[in-house]
Amino acid sequence: MKSMIICLFFLIPYALLANDKEKKEKAFGVNIEPAVSVMQIDGELDPKEWADAELISGFTQQIPNEGMPASSRTEVRMKYDEDFLYVAATLYQNAKEGYVVSSLKRDFRFYENDAFAVILGPYDDGNNGFMFSVSPYNIQMEGLVHHGDRVSDVWDNKWFSSVKRYEDRWEVEMAIPFKTLRFTEGATQWRVNFLRNDRKNFERSSWVPVPLNQRIASVAFSGYLNWDKPLKKPGSNIAVIPYLAGNASKNHQAGEATVSGMAAGFDAKVALSPSMNLDLTFNPDFSTVEVDQQQTNLNRFELFFPERRQFFLENADLFGDFGFSRIRPFFSRRIGIATDSMGRSTNNRILYGARLNGNLGDNFRLGVLNMQTETEESVGYPGQNYTVASFQQKVFTRSNIAGIFVNRQTTGQIKDAGRIADFNRVVGLDYNMASEDNKWTGKFFYHQSFSPDVSGDTKAHGSFLGYNSKRFNLRWNHEYVGESFNSEVGFVPRRGYWRLEPSMMYRMIINSDKVFQQTFQLVYDLYQDEDFQLKMDERLSFVYRLYFKNTSNLQFRLFNEYIYLFSPFDPTRTGGERLAAGTDYSYTRAGLTYSSDSRKLLNYSSTVYMGEYFNGERLFVNTNLNYRFQPFGNISLFAEYNKIDMPTPYNDASLWLVGPKMDVSFTDKLFLSTFVQYNSQIENVNINTRFQWRFKPVSDLFVVYTDNYHPESFQIKNRALILKLTYWINV
Incomplete structure (x- = not known):
């Protein structure tokens, strides 16, 4: 109820200020x-x-x-x-x-x-x-x-x-x-x-x-x-994109023999009308997507990795942009992942899927998605059906009301699968606000989850309001996630909290030969428990940014942070002694970032943070070095170092994440990329090489080679080779 009152407080004055399209002055027009x-x-x-x-x-x-x-x-x-x-x-x-x-x-x-x-x-x-x-x-x-x-x-x-x-x-x-x-x-x-x-x-x-x-x-x-005249419906528009793929892999660490296989499938795009499209996929293969850039995990909560699979990305906002970035009722990377009885994740093959998306008139958008996965007997995971339905109805000049329904339904039969609920559902309503001049933007949402044998507070809601002018950028944000809110196909890394996050930024345009602008920003971020009785996390940040006309920029940050631990936690995540549950910590750290002139063939950026960390100290260094051999590609080096010093009996740590990468464009149709990642936290070296030949528009031949090694001995853990051919056919 509190959040609904907050929403109405912001919506009513905005509705009064909204301008009708008919009254808008059309200062720019071109006749074709x-x-x-x-x-x-x-x-x-x-x-x-x-x-x-x-x-x-x-x-x-x-x-x-x-x-x-x-x-x-x-x-x-x-x-x-x-x-x-x-x-x-x-x-x-x-x-x-x-x-x-x-x-x-x-x-x-x-x-x-x-x-x-x-x-x-x-x-x-x-x-x-x-x-x-x-x-x-x-x-x-x-x-x-x-x-x-x-x-x-x-x-x-x-x-x-x-x-x-x-x-x-x-x-x-x-x-x-x-x-x-x-x-x-x-x-x-x-x-x-x-x-x-x-x-x-x-x-x-x-x-x-x-x-x-x-x-x-x-x-x-x-x-x-x-x-000059009303547009007519274009001719039939049906495209079929079949693929053929072969693969071979060997797990050297487990001493297993080489495993190989072949796969075939297709995607299809059918234009039901000039504004409505139907996408179909049968036995999709996502093996040629780019590898994720790894992260050093010092977080108490799940890390977020963006979706990279093409089928889920087109018109993704119709499905994936409900709620906030950390309260997502639908996150497509959940589809195609199975969890075994030990809680470990593995691939869950997608059998087929369909997605309907587009507009019904100028003011109404519709999206429907359905995917079916296979039963994985080897890990004890039954097949699942995923359905997502959403709509957006335009209101006022540039705002819309949007609704979403997400359903995961168990469809396969398997022994000892009682740990997996028959279904999980989320229903939500969002209001996305945008003024005609885009100075005012906002989002207000309410979501409810439904799961068998789950009781308690199963709702989540939030509000965001932003004002962006040439001088000021003012933001208000609130979040609430009930302790029993369960979005299994979404991304909600923590539950049972209130969050308040106001911020203010002042922008100063500088009229000089070298400096473009500078900004000053204050951000307050507070997490409280559901009853507002216990402070969970708190951060006060000051950020200064200076932008130069040669595209370089300088940034200074100062943080004061408070953390209360609800469960034991190892700040290094190296398997050492954990800080006790029920303890709290307050510490300060500061950091500096500089990015050089990106127009130069050789350019770089570097960040350094120093300060307290729980009951110890932490030094963080991040550097990106890039050389552009124009116009044929780039050679880059990403390096991240965390040095954590903790008092006895807790672990110290020196954690490295290093990633050299080469992207070469031999022509506008032949591409080669090699990405090497060394992660000391998980003791692994990964090499991913990808060759792409785009022999026709949206038609490609891919060759992908992947290796994983032990960093000390360079003993092979596993390796894989994949070949894939896709071809776009207009029917």
């Missing part, structure tokens, strides 16, 4: 006409093809000089035909200055490269859309825009582009199939913006101005693309 001839996508802007297209220019800086005209001119033109939306851009510059390009690999990071991008918002909700970007070397990046300004670049689809480089400019042409996009049939207007990142000159600009304190890819700051 059909192409009168066949468009050649060759990177050369033929005057005959583009002469009658409306010219879009007058880009405005976002950084470093907000509101000022861009230093270099950018010109954009658009056309369309029955199958494609065409975008052409001329980006003027002195070629002798060179370009900043990370590699020839697809899905580069827009903010770290010289690049041009178009933002499309087919649904006029100011939150969802598409981003298509090209570098001066014609490397593509496409992404889904969600929550207004967050770009998910894991989305892969077919589109075409070409680039030509000249002494005074580079020119790009794009052809984006309407089948690739999602839109409402009969629409006459889309949101649109054009972005340019001039990385070498530390300048970002856009057609529709975007405030310095906002992300430049925000759909909230966009103009309008006016079609």
Whole structure:
């Protein structure tokens, strides 16, 4: 009840301030006409093809000089035909200055490269859309825009582009199939913006101005693309992506023989309408995903590793963005994991799955996901069926009400499986708030879990409200998780607490040749028990950041922290004597981070923290060293060191985590990456090498080799070799 009152307190004034779309001034608009001839996508802007297209220019800086005209001119033109939306851009510059390009690999990071991008918002909700970007070397990046300004670049689809480089400019042409996009049939207007990142000159600009304190890819700051006639439904759009995989592995540590196998399966994408898509998967294989970067675990709670499997990533916000980052009712990495009777995790093969997602009109989004796993007799884990259903209904200008239902149901039969409940369910309702100018954002949610033989407080709720202006960034956050809240398919590392987390940041823009801006931030983070009688954790942080115009930055942090232990805990996690339950600790530490000019071929960042740690002391050093042999790739070295000194009888520890990595792009179709990770905490050296040949758009051959070694003797623990072929077929 307390949380509901808090929510209403914030919702009522916001509703009164919301502006109707009809009253919004449309200061930026572009009219698009059909192409009168066949468009050649060759990177050369033929005057005959583009002469009658409306010219879009007058880009405005976002950084470093907000509101000022861009230093270099950018010109954009658009056309369309029955199958494609065409975008052409001329980006003027002195070629002798060179370009900043990370590699020839697809899905580069827009903010770290010289690049041009178009933002499309087919649904006029100011939150969802598409981003298509090209570098001066014609490397593509496409992404889904969600929550207004967050770009998910894991989305892969077919589109075409070409680039030509000249002494005074580079020119790009794009052809984006309407089948690739999602839109409402009969629409006459889309949101649109054009972005340019001039990385070498530390300048970002856009057609529709975007405030310095906002992300430049925000759909909230966009103009309008006016079609000359209502859009028609594109032709049938069905794609089948079959795969064939072979593997061989050997567990040397257990003295087992080499095991090999073959697998085949497929994914399918079926466009039920221009705005609704059905994804199917049968016997999926996730063996070629990139390896997780390991973490030194000094935490009392479960660590979070992001999802990397392609099937779960497209439109992931419809399923995975409910609640907060540490109160997730659905976390897709739970699917495909089995737990044996000893509590150890192993793979649980997914048999098949389906996902329906998209829009029903401009204001309503729908998502339904169902996955079935196999019974694992060897570990005593029965098959499971996972169902997730969600919706988002737009309210006001850019806000929405969203609901989710998550169900895990045991479907297989196995002896001694009584430890696994027949089902676990979570139902939740979220309100996602965003003002028209994106200064005000927020989230308010209430979730309830249902499990057999579970009683007590099974609810979780939270509220977040943020105000972001050019000077101030103010945030309020509260969380509550009941002791019996049980989200088995979610990510909820701790239960039975209240959390209050207000913060304030002051931003100061500095008008000098070298310094861009500086910020001062205070964050208070408090965990209390359910009755507000016992303080569990408390942290007060001060953070100072200084940003330079050469892209380098400096950061200073000061922490004062309090921790109460509910259970025994070894602060080094090395199996030594544990601190007793019921004891508490208060300590202070400080840290400094510096990141160098990332535009240089050789760049680095380093962090050092020193101070008290429980009843001992801790030194933390983290360094990232990167060399870019442009444009063919990167060589990097990640190193982390923790030195923990504890009084007798507790363990001291010197923990290393070292990870050299090499990414090579031989061409824009041939890639090789090797990632070596040494983790002294788990006494392991891991080597992962991955070769990729993209022989056609979204069609690949992968070769992945993995080794694990004992770090002292380099004796082999296990190794595996995987070959996988995928092929995109348009039906």
